[in-house]
Amino acid sequence: MTREECAALLAYAGRIDPRAALLDPAETAGQLATWCELLRDVPATAPGGWDAAAAVRRHVECSPYPVLPVDITRPWAAHRRELLARHTDPRPAVDPDDVAAYQDAIRAQRNAVATGQAAPSGSRQLTGGPHPTVAARIAGRALPADAAEALAPYRPARAARQAAAAAGRPDALSVPCGWCRAPVGEQCRRRTNATPDRPGTWTRRRTPHPTRTDDAAARPARQEHAA
8 A cells, every 4th residue: 555545544444443543643653654564565455355444444343452454464465365366377478488488477467466456367167058049959959869879888777768768668767666676767776696705786787677667557557547
């Protein structure tokens, strides 16, 4: 802060907290010199919402002690760390092969952020989803037949459900399995027997249990009867 900014901040502190105001001119001049010395690296305002006057006001509202320069430097240090944590060192407009110039440009960017002269530059990210025209094209779009066929060996449950739907058969995974207790949407399981050197484990079946297929076939009839 400049001397004028420190004087304005000190006057503001004295106005909202009379304990910070000094009546003796010599004491006032000494107090101003102290504030200027301790706040010379603290900006009056900076990107990200920093305002030294707001820091003074928060201290007066929350602390029973008179405001001191350290009550401004500490919040600024925390705010500066938060700014630098969001800064991602964007590529400067210098030749990257010139190592010294490139490093100097990076340091200048960081110094500008650390001193409140520039806002941090974060990574670009997608926040609004795909473009409306792209979203309209892919909404509800089925996987191409050749791609689905190529992926079928790696997605046996999905392939079985698609094959059942194409053949007009009931979807067995639409009901829980009464045999292995697999929930809706999950493949049936089977238990492998334990051996002396290996414990038994659960593995997924490529096909549902017959009782589950029967339950899926009988579900429409049960729903119609209940109605």
